[in-house]
Amino acid sequence: MLANDAPxxxxxxxxxxxxxxxxxxxxxxxxxxxxxxxxxxxQPICPHCLSREIAPVxxxxxxxxxxxxxxxxxxxxxxxxxxxxxxxxxxxQPDIRITTNLVNQPIEAAxxxxxxxxLFERHEDIWLxxxxxxxxxxx
Ligand SMILES: [Zn+2]
Numbered sequence: 001m002l003a004n005d006a007p008x009x010x011x012x013x014x015x016x017x018x019x020x021x022x023x024x025x026x027x028x029x030x031x032x033x034x035x036x037x038x039x040x041x042x043q044p045i046c047p048h049c050l051s052r053e054i055a056p057v058x059x060x061x062x063x064x065x066x067x068x069x070x071x072x073x074x075x076x077x078x079x080x081x082x083x084x085x086x087x088x089x090x091x092x093q094p095d096i097r098i099t100t101n102l103v104n105q106p107i108e109a110a111x112x113x114x115x116x117x118x119l120f121e122r123h124e125d126i127w128l129x130x131x132x133x134x135x136x137x138x139x
Contacts, residue, residue, distance in 0.1 A: 008126045009126060011126070014041075014043055014044055015041065018042055019128075020126070021127065022120030022127025023120075023122075026061075027058065028056040028057065028059075029042075029057065029059045029092070029096060030043070030055070031057045032049060032054050033051070033053040033055060034053045035048050038059075038090070039054060040096045040097070040098065042056070059090055060091060061117050061118035062118075063089050063091050063115075063117075064088070064114060064116065065086050065089075065113060065131075066086075066087040066088065066089045066112065068085060068086035068110050068112070070082050070084055070107055070110070082107055083101055084102040084103075084107055084110045085100075086099075086100055086102045086110065088116060098129065098131075100129055100131050101130050102116065102131055102132070103119070103131070103132050104119075104132035104133065105132065109133070115134040116133060117132060117134040118130070119131070119132055
């Protein structure tokens, strides 16, 4: 869980690009080069075609809110509540969904279908992908 002050994710060879791409401002999602589908969470074998030809690629970082919940529970002593936990569908492939926090807007502004974009928050050697409202209008 990417909540404030929650334990950081553990880096593995598969997940490191996802958790550290933010250093370059890049949201890195694993993609199968055999069937061209994105795979998330990252894993060594493609669940669609069983290929091992999976490599991280940079995606736009834009997507929409598929669902969300407002957390009021203080799981840890220093946790700041409330905050929004959201499932974001990436525009590249709607079945790729990232569990994250929605930030930079009032809690009550969160909405299903809202257009959002990624930003990163550094914690030690991890760059957490968070999402904020996408300022572009007229889409
Ligand atoms: Zn595949």
